[in-house]
Amino acid sequence: MYTFKKEERLCNKKLIDKLFHNGSSFLCYPFKASWLLIDEPMQFPVQILFSVSKRRYKHAVDRNLIKRRMREVYRLNKQKHLYDTLNSSNKKIVLSVGFIGKEIAEYDFSEKKMLKLLTQLCDEISK
Template sequence: MQTFKKEERLCNKRLIDGLYHNGSSFLCYPFKVSWLVIEQPQPAPAQVVFTVAKKRYKHAVDRNLLKRRMREAYRLHKQEQLYNFLEQTGKTIILSVSYIGKEISEYAFIDKKMQKLFTQLCEGLAK
């Protein structure tokens, strides 16, 4: 099912702080990904937050456009590339995807890189 429900969004400030302080991270240009395996049960296999730096993109419309493109690419590929892996291994994670690119990328590019990001994330979780 290709949806992106409230349960899949990471809103808890305490969890976000823990993610940035204790989580692992890697670069998959134009994204910087931070992730942390969570022990307590979560409503979804993965909870995610998308960020775009205000310092780099001054206009809210640009930040919103990038976040919208990132969310859409995530929504379309999460099930077969991430959730299936998480359910097999029995893990739940929290995830932060930050956009660090210098220019506003086309959706096709973001989509391709999001798939690469899922592959890298699964490799990192498997270790």
């Protein structure tokens, strides 16, 4: 339940290209989410990709810190806020969450915004 396995990560280059060319996106500052419904069979209802701009954060230490925080917040909240909705509607998606903030956010702020992003994503999917 509170795990984040390799199979949940989006690594397939074809799916990533399809996501960024055909997917929908929305902004929930400091995150930008892109998502796409897919028909392919997957073990988990969501495959996710986290990204942080190299142009904005020059040091890998900063990028890694932000990605670690994003992964941790997602890991702790995905079941309740995303998986339950997707499993009940029997849908599967690929998702990209990019950090576009100007400064490194504290964990509490990131958690609050990620929860908002997940609920907004569920609303978009159920339309």
